[in-house]
Amino acid sequence: MNTASKPPLTFRKMHGLGNDFVIIDGRNNAPIPSVEEVRAIGDRHRGVGFDQLVVLHESDEADFDVVFYNSDGSTSGACGNASRCIADLAMAESGRDSALLRTEGGLLRAERAGQLIRVNMGPPVLSWRDVPLARDVDLNALPLDGTPSAVGMGNPHCVFFVEDAEAVDIAVEGARFEHDPLFPERTNVEFVQSLTDGSLRQRTWERGAGETLACGSGACAVAVAAHRRGLTGRDVTIHLDGGDLHLDWRNDGVWMTGGISYAFTGVWPR
Numbered sequence: 001m002n003t004a005s006k007p008p009l010t011f012r013k014m015h016g017l018g019n020d021f022v023i024i025d026g027r028n029n030a031p032i033p034s035v036e037e038v039r040a041i042g043d044r045h046r047g048v049g050f051d052q053l054v055v056l057h058e059s060d061e062a063d064f065d066v067v068f069y070n071s072d073g074s075t076s077g078a079c080g081n082a083s084r085c086i087a088d089l090a091m092a093e094s095g096r097d098s099a100l101l102r103t104e105g106g107l108l109r110a111e112r113a114g115q116l117i118r119v120n121m122g123p124p125v126l127s128w129r130d131v132p133l134a135r136d137v138d139l140n141a142l143p144l145d146g147t148p149s150a151v152g153m154g155n156p157h158c159v160f161f162v163e164d165a166e167a168v169d170i171a172v173e174g175a176r177f178e179h180d181p182l183f184p185e186r187t188n189v190e191f192v193q194s195l196t197d198g199s200l201r202q203r204t205w206e207r208g209a210g211e212t213l214a215c216g217s218g219a220c221a222v223a224v225a226a227h228r229r230g231l232t233g234r235d236v237t238i239h240l241d242g243g244d245l246h247l248d249w250r251n252d253g254v255w256m257t258g259g260i261s262y263a264f265t266g267v268w269p270r
């Protein structure tokens with residue numbers, strides 16, 4: 001058995017509106033975690049705990065090439081709140097007020113906006129109105145009233161508009177889609193309520209992470225779905241458990257503006 005110990009993993013802990021991340025810089029041949037280690041680090045009781053773990057790699061066209069892992073070890077093509085956090089790291093390193101991130105979901109541009117960070121999450125790539133369902137589904141048979149909107153933002157989202165977002169049992173309604181053949185790659189699920197001031201209230205069940213305090217790519221999907229339903233203009237404020245995001249859907253994609261927080265650095269022994 002190889003008893004040689006592997007070099008420890010150094011990481012940064014950050015969050016965007018309470019959606020929390022462990023960020024590991026894998027550049028310069030620095031050690032990166034195995035999927036088993038991702039799950040162990042993500043354990044809220046025995047590890048560090050995170051909603052997503054982010055690994056940074058050298059890039060030939062961006063500040064970083066980025067890989068996003070959920071706490072169950074699955075990967076995702078997008079992670080909006082983490083993208084704001086690592087964009088801040090990139091800008092601090094480069095001294096510029098802008099950054100470029102290459103993710104599985106595409107090339108993302110980010111920039112400072114005062115004390116906040118703006119990220120262009122790209123165009124929405126699909127919705128139920130544009131893409132025929134994989135099979136003939138009676139959408140009204142889905143667990144909640146009404147027909148959801150399916151919007152891709154580098155990752156899949158199923159957006160339900162409900163009368164009272166606080167009344168939704170997220171652990172039940174969100175988990176329903178973890179093994180639904182309608183979503184062969186699973187999906188993130190957002191439950192949204194329109195408010196009288198034109199803003200939206202969003203609660204989120206994340207694929208591979210469960211209920212989170214905020215989901216940035218989900219907020220982008222919600223903004224697109226709400227606009228397509230005539231509920232909002234092309235820009236909207238969304239209230240999440242962890243705080244507010246501002247979304248504006250422009251011709252070059254959906255821009256998301258919000259805050260980030262830097263928590264601490266740490267070392268994961270191996």
Ligand SMILES: N[C@@H](CCC[C@H](N)C(=O)O)C(=O)O
Pocket residue numbers: 019051052068070075076077078079080081082155156188206207208209212214215216217218
């Ligand atoms: N919290 C993220 C979304 C993270 C990935 C998602 N769970 C998925 O698997 O697609 C965000 O802020 O976008």
